[in-house]
Amino acid sequence: MAVVALGTAAAPAAFADDASPSPKGPLPSGLYGKKDPQFDGVFRQxxxxxxxxxVGVTPAVKAVDWLTGQQCASGGFAAYRADASEPCNSKTQVDSNSTAAAIQALHAVGNESSAVKKSxxxxxxxQNQDGGWGxxxxxxxxxxxxxxxxxxLAAVxxxxxxxxxxxxxxxxxxxxxxxxxxxKDGGAFGLADAKSGKLAPNADATAAGVLGGLGQGLVPVKGKKADAAPKCAKPDTAGQAAANGTGYLLKSLAKTGHLTSAMPGAKDQPDVGNTADAVVALAAAGQxxxxxxxxxxxxxxxxxxxKENGPAAYAQLVFASLAAGMDARDFGGADLVKQLNAQGPTPKAVSEVTVGAEEKDEKKDDDGSGVSVWWIVGVGLVAGAGIGFLLSGRKKKNQL
Incomplete structure (x- = not known):
């Protein structure tokens, strides 16, 4: 995986070199978002x-049906299939990110067990022989x-x-x-450079690695309150690697409260998406x-x-607001739930109860990993400068 200089997580802006921000034809009525879904349709949905x-909203039936309909017979999901009636073939670019995200969503709606099992x-x-996925x-x-x-995996x-x-x-x-x-790397998780293949510290990869090391996904769960920043040590267990990554994020956020990124040739700028990811990761780590x-x-x-980046961005902010103990329906004066609902078909039902991040006591799971795990519904994390759009950037770089 390569270093990708993208801005934040969840948006078309990161697709500037890949596609028009607007779709070429009409989009399915069940799909969330109005921009080209070529690289992130399944992910943003x-x-x-x-x-x-x-947050207590029951999605529209056709929104769930659209997502289920994107699944290939193999169980995998591609980023987007314009004509889902056509069977997948060797040219269909199924990927781990779209598939894992779809599992989280379909499991959460509670009635797609067959599709979830296939995925x-x-x-x-x-799965790669080293135990991971590209x-x-x-x-x-x-x-x-x-x-x-x-x-x-944790979700199910x-x-x-x-x-x-x-x-x-x-x-x-x-x-x-x-x-x-x-x-010199500060205990971060690394992202492989496209040219050299060497790992370089990366905040997006670190937030994902922290959540993965803690056995958590995107839906916020607060870990046991930490007394201080964790001490960095040799990452010989996933738990220690997560602790090291937590320390890296704390240092990166300490001065301004946000992460920064830069597009090639541009000045550093606040990285909204990665900051949101970091909030969820830090809450999980008890920080x-x-x-x-x-x-x-x-x-x-x-x-x-x-507003620019659409449904995945609003969803990411919902998760971050709950992780921070804030009200998703009054987030800096904005109703994130209402804004998210407006991105697609009218939900089947809407609860007015805001669900906060659940706090769990730390428990050791005797699986030999040394990892504290709280098994919850959630997705891992893949967002950086624009949720699905970071996916596209990583995919391109990986294929170089």
Whole structure:
């Protein structure tokens, strides 16, 4: 996986070199978002449905049906299939990220067990020998893809430590290999450079790696409150790798409350999407103070970004608001739930009760990994500068 210089998570802006921001033809009535779904249709739909269920909204039947209809006979999902009536073939680019995100959403709606099982079986069939996953089958494992699959496994009650490759490696093993040293790399999770293949510290990969190492996904669950920033040590377990990554995020956010990124040739700018991801990761790691500070920054600075980037961005902010202990229906004066619902077909039902992040006591799961796990519904994490759009960027770089 390569270093991708994208801005934030969930948006068409990151697709500037790939596609027009507007679709070439009419979009399906069940699909969320109005921009070209070529690279992120399944992903943004999954995020939207999962976020809705998290805050008490029952999605429209046709929205769920559209997502289910995108599944290939193998169980895998591609980013988008314009004509889902045509069977998938060897040219259909099924990927781990779209598939893992769809599992989270379909499991959350509660009535798609057959589709979920097929997708889980497909993911297991394309697991790399090191225990992880790349974006597409056959690509090297990366923290983002491995993290989102961990979230899918956790959502359905499977323990990632028990999902092993033919060589006996689990996704937790893969995450330890994707974690970097404490010295110059600060304990971050790495993203592989396209030219050299070497890992470089990356905030997006780190947020994903922290959640994966803790056995969590995108739906916020607060971990046991930490007394201080974790000490960095050799990442010989997924739990320690997650602790190291937590420290890296804390240092990165300490000064301004947000992460930064830069497009090639541009000045550094606030990275809204990765900041939202970091809030969820820090809450999971028990670092609630910084999660709340960064959540406040998001509430004051995310409106334009979310409007531009659509359903996945609104969903990401819903998750971040709950992780920060804030009200998703009054986030800096904005009703994120209402804004998300307006991105697609009218929901079947809407509850006025805002669901906050559930707080769990830390429990050790005796699986030999040394990882504290709270199995919940959720997705791993794949967002950086625009949720589905980061996916596109990673995919392109991986294929170089």
């Amino acid at each position: 999954s995020y939207a449905l999962l976020a809705q269920k998290t 889980l079986d497909w993911l297991k069939s394309v 974006y597409n089958p056959g690509l090297p494992s990366d923290a983002n893809s491995t993290g989102i699959v961990v979230g899918a 009650g499977e323990k990632p430590a028990s999902v092993k490759s033919q060589k006996g490696k689990s996704p937790l093993d893969a995450l330890t290999k994707l974690a970097m040293d404490c010295g 609630q103070e910084q999660a709340e500070k960064s959540g406040e920054w998001l509430s004051e600075n995310s409106a334009a970004w979310a």
